[in-house]
Amino acid sequence: MSTQLQGHDQTIKSTHIMRHEGYIRFGAPCCDKANVKKGPWSPEEDAILKTYIEQHGTGGNWIALPQKIGLKRCGKSCRLRWLNYLRPNIRHGGFSEEEDDIICSLYISIGSRWSIIAAQLPGRTDNDIKNYWNTRLKKKLLGKQRREQAARRASLKQEIMTKREINESFMVPGTVPHQESPYWPDVQAIVMNQNQGSHLMDQESIRDLLAKLGGRFYDDNQGPNLFTKFNNYSLEGSSRQDQVLYTNSVDMLSSSAPMRSMDSTCCSQFPNSNYSGPNMSQDGLESLLVELGGLACSNPQHVEGLESFYGMDMAASGSTGASSAESNSWGNISSLGYPQLVSDYETCLQSMPQDSSFEDSSFFGRPQ
């Protein structure tokens, strides 16, 4: 109750004291275009709406409701106000670690189905969760992702440079290194070795993926498994279609059976890739990949941003700015020749931020 009041007070503070009354922010209203008030709700309007709904319910018709109670508001606006702020037991802010986990896991599983995600978090609204994800959670994951990338790049670069030094020590001055030089098999082994794991996307790999995303997902036999826990959540209020989707997602995530290969757009990003990943929701994993990979899809130079998602390393193969069709076959890469590979890799390294500007603490340091 206190959180509800606190949330309401916060609303009043932010929308009615800080902002001036009657401010019209947007263009044409969607309902009665002439007589609809827009912008922040006043405490009086809140009281009228809340009192009426508590006593009479919505009457099953939001459009007619504002006229019935004398509010110059769009029915959609009334509905939103009630659902997001006025209805009982609404909580704002102060998301717990467990809620973070649930949101992240469900997002990966089912995508931006905020209403379904909200249904798993009592007292939370889809709008709140959406805002929370967009403003904080996504950045938090992005920060972790980038730090991992930086570490991986540094490690790979070190290994390549070491091999290069060894290789050069065997070379006659002035000669061009050949792809069959002692350097190549080892680099090939490095990349191939890292690619191998992506073909084994079983549950362990999924767990790994989530561990990479958030760390806390990885229970490692300690505490309950989130996927198992989701089976116990209710989907009350969700459509049958959503329930089926949700159930399938949970089944997929909790299954220990080998995953089917990823389809559609995700693979189209890497048409020549042998990658056979989990059949996660396209909305979920794919959009997350796009988000966390930054400009990965639009700029091939950044495709490596996805590497730790897939458990493979695309840094050495996809960093030349060539199309994905050229970048994921080792044979094609080999044909580029050693100097170009190293040169392009170094170029790529230079084009990427060398140290992550994202720190978890910086995203959560701000008091609520």
Add this chain to the structure above:
DNA sequence: AAGCATATCAACCGCTAGTCA
């Protein structure tokens, strides 16, 4: 202290699915 940059979040828009006559 001031100005700029970034984060937050309430509220809107447009679209889609469901319902009903």
Add this chain to the structure above:
DNA sequence: CTGACTAGCGGTTGATATGCT
């Protein structure tokens, strides 16, 4: 079956708060 109407959803906007230089 079809079209009108409504609820609900996800994406986006923009004012304000907060942090940084």
